[in-house]
Amino acid sequence: MTGWRLLLTRPADDCTALAELLAGQGIFSSCLPLLEIAPLPVSATMRQTFADLPRCSAVIVVSKPAARIAVELLDSYGPASLAMPWFSVGAATAQILLDRGLDANFPADGDDSEALLQLPRLREAVTRADSQVLILRGEGGRELLAERLRELGASVEYLELYRRDLPAYPSDELPLRIEAERLSGLVVSSGQGFEHLRQLAGDAWPNIAQLPLFVPSPRVAELASAAGARTVVDCRGASAAALLTALREHPVPVL
Structure with a gap:
């Protein structure tokens, strides 16, 4: 589980809190808030x-x-x-x-x-x-x-x-972040969070869609799969505990 390198997309405060919790479990994460309340x-x-x-x-x-x-x-x-x-x-x-x-x-x-x-x-x-x-x-x-x-x-x-709202980022922020930090998985907490991820990805989406995507519910899983995400993991909840359980159950991909 500690081999995962995750992109977190929750609102800024929640993103920071989740990153700290994951760090305590030995999991690297990078915060890119895609929901601004x-x-x-x-x-x-x-x-x-x-x-x-x-x-x-x-x-x-x-x-x-x-x-x-x-x-x-x-x-x-x-x-x-x-x-x-x-x-x-x-x-x-x-x-x-x-x-x-x-x-x-x-x-x-x-x-x-x-x-x-x-x-x-x-x-x-x-x-x-x-x-x-x-x-x-x-x-x-x-x-x-x-x-x-x-x-x-x-x-x-x-x-x-x-x-x-989707915060303002450079158009290439998402693919550059994934490449620079060697990220192996993406995490979204809602349907709108996924829509913002897809929007920010732009033309890079077909490549980004190859990464495992952790989602909170069957509804968001269906949304992501329909948009072309190749490996969608339904965590059955948006909590940190639900995410950790899903990470334990799925091996880190070989990139």
């Missing part, structure tokens, strides 16, 4: 949604950026107290909510939507009569979670809090 301007809809939170049976927060922005909006526009349960896929997102004093829950086994949907607390909240669920996320994203919740009888609404 840009909070959306606070709108009347945002203010009203947070003022009306007590109507919700449950609130689902899909990411750490969404959790951080939600806490800020709560402090400015939210009610004095909130009794409903909050949910996230991962422990790190849940911790931001817990630090705010919210009743945050996350699946202990698995860090994807499927694991979240199996939580008894969530199923209890969404199967009550007239249940209303609010999902806090960035612009875009998959609809599977909402579809499954609606199948359980819940009314579901989204509130988008931020967008994910």
